[in-house]
Amino acid sequence: MMNNNIELKAINKTYQKSKNSTDNQVVVHDNFNLKINSGEFVALMGPSGMGKSTLLHLIGGLDKPTSGQVIIGGEQINNLNESQLTRWRADNIGFVFQSHHLLPVLTAQANVELPLALTHLNKSQRKHHAATALSLVSMADRAKHFPKELSGGQEQRVAIARAIVSDPKILLCDEPTGNLDRKTADEILSLLAKLNKEYGKTIVMVTHDLKAAEYASKVINLETYTYDLKAHNVQEARL
Numbered sequence: 001m002m003n004n005n006i007e008l009k010a011i012n013k014t015y016q017k018s019k020n021s022t023d024n025q026v027v028v029h030d031n032f033n034l035k036i037n038s039g040e041f042v043a044l045m046g047p048s049g050m051g052k053s054t055l056l057h058l059i060g061g062l063d064k065p066t067s068g069q070v071i072i073g074g075e076q077i078n079n080l081n082e083s084q085l086t087r088w089r090a091d092n093i094g095f096v097f098q099s100h101h102l103l104p105v106l107t108a109q110a111n112v113e114l115p116l117a118l119t120h121l122n123k124s125q126r127k128h129h130a131a132t133a134l135s136l137v138s139m140a141d142r143a144k145h146f147p148k149e150l151s152g153g154q155e156q157r158v159a160i161a162r163a164i165v166s167d168p169k170i171l172l173c174d175e176p177t178g179n180l181d182r183k184t185a186d187e188i189l190s191l192l193a194k195l196n197k198e199y200g201k202t203i204v205m206v207t208h209d210l211k212a213a214e215y216a217s218k219v220i221n222l223e224t225y226t227y228d229l230k231a232h233n234v235q236e237a238r239l
């Protein structure tokens with residue numbers, strides 16, 4: 001990756017509601033354009049169903065646009081095949097979801113090591129990287145704990161350690177604090193802000209929480225978002 005700029009160009013995303021029908025289409029994005037620069041922490045907001053999660057999936061190579069280009073770090077990823085995309089995601093993207101998706105049978109340490117199975121690192125290097133990621137999220141002392149022995153906030157910290165363990169430049173977070181109380185949510189948001197400021201991660205975070213958006217360096221509200229294609233100017237609503 002030359003940089004970690006994120007560019008969506010003339011994105012069209014249409015879902016087919018039912019396979020046997022042509023008039024049953026949901027147009028989620030129509031000629032949608034977006035540019036997020038390296039090092040930004042963007043909160044993506046807007047009413048339910050406006051396509052926020054869809055955008056995260058497109059940026060992270062979990063889904064493809066119906067038409068248009070997804071360019072990440074100068075590389076057009078929408079033309080990659082599934083195995084190329086799996087490799088690309090492992091190298092470049094960390095995902096954090098509302099529910100942590102930790103495997104209950106594995107310790108925190110083993111959960112964090114999991115994404116490294118796709119890399120060339122050997123067992124002791126994988127252990128070392130996972131331990132570093134766990135200490136970065138202040139969970140080193142819980143490495144041997146199983147998810148059920150952790151609080152919700154601690155589980156989300158471990159999920160963040162798993163997202164950053166392969167040192168991706170981009171973190172994509174879908175409602176990362178949706179299941180947490182205010183105090184715990186603020187701790188997780190401070191951690192994301194630290195990963196952005198001190199470790200240079202570009203972060204795109206979908207959220208409904210106005211307080212969460214305050215941690216971001218930029219807010220993009222899909223409801224009021226307009227993009228002037230000719231001037232390449234983005235005008236987004238600030239809170």
Ligand SMILES: Nc1ncnc2c1ncn2[C@@H]1O[C@H](COP(=O)(O)OP(=O)(O)OP(=O)(O)O)[C@@H](O)[C@H]1O
Pocket residue numbers: 015016017026028046047048049050051052053054055
């Ligand atoms: N796999 C799918 N098949 C069909 N329709 C889908 C699919 N995924 C999403 N949609 C539709 O696309 C629209 C946008 O969904 P998306 O989840 O991106 O919205 P959102 O803004 O993230 O919503 P929320 O805030 O409720 O999470 C919705 O109308 C949804 O029903």
